Amino acid sequence: MANADSIIAIYDDYYAGDKVHAKREIASVQSVDHVKEFVQGEIFDTILDIGGGEGAVLDKLNKRGFGKTLAAVEISSSGIxxxxxxxxxxxxxxxxFDGYHIPHPDKSFDLGLAIHVVEHVEHERMFLRExxxxxxxxxxxxxxxxxxDLSKAIRMSGPYGHINFYTxxxxxxxxxxxxLKVERLKAFGQSLPYEQYLAGRSKGWLxxxxxxxxxxxxxxxxxxxxxxxxGALCSTS
Incomplete structure (x- = not known):
């Protein structure tokens, strides 16, 4: 799984059907909450979701009126x-897109989102510079x-294409x-609904x-x- 072709193969049919729909819907709510917290009221007219998955984040951005126009790039055919x-x-x-070449001109978006993407990317700095x-x-x-217990993380996340592990x-x-210039960086846990989705109501609450x-x-x-x-909000100039 340590190359781009194998990551694409993992995700090409990943979003077909309903197998990840519920999980992605819950996760997208907390992700958009994080975006709103980090931007602190700053207005962004044009937003690009880089690695847009099956569109759950885009859908929440639209429903909350965040951004006048949205766009996405995605490696997965089923995601598109x-x-x-x-x-x-x-x-x-x-x-x-192929993970490294985004088919848009320089500085064509006010804000780009890369939400749970970089952990999958073979050449992280190449991706971030693009x-x-x-x-x-x-x-x-x-x-x-x-x-x-890094070995446990590798064992559990490897099948989902995680090849990079961070502190x-x-x-x-x-x-x-x-x-990149880091304006704000913060660590946080999963939301209560997400914990309960994964572990059940009582265990998830605990x-x-x-x-x-x-x-x-x-x-x-x-x-x-x-x-x-x-999460981190960064300026790119």
Missing amino acids: EAINSRKIPNLESVLH AARVCKKLYIEVPLEHTR TQTFENLLKTSG KYQIRTGLLKVAPKTAMRSMAYMA
């Missing part, structure tokens, strides 16, 4: 079909899976060494309380012990 089937009113284009070429700002979100420090270093509580009182211990996520 799923995005188009949503008929999102202000979605102007959905284009195929995203920076076409977007004035970027919001990037990754899982923080480089814990004490907050390695994530920030990646952004800076890709030529996991949510433990994960979020430990992150507040002992963040270093928390992130060494459990998986979290991190």
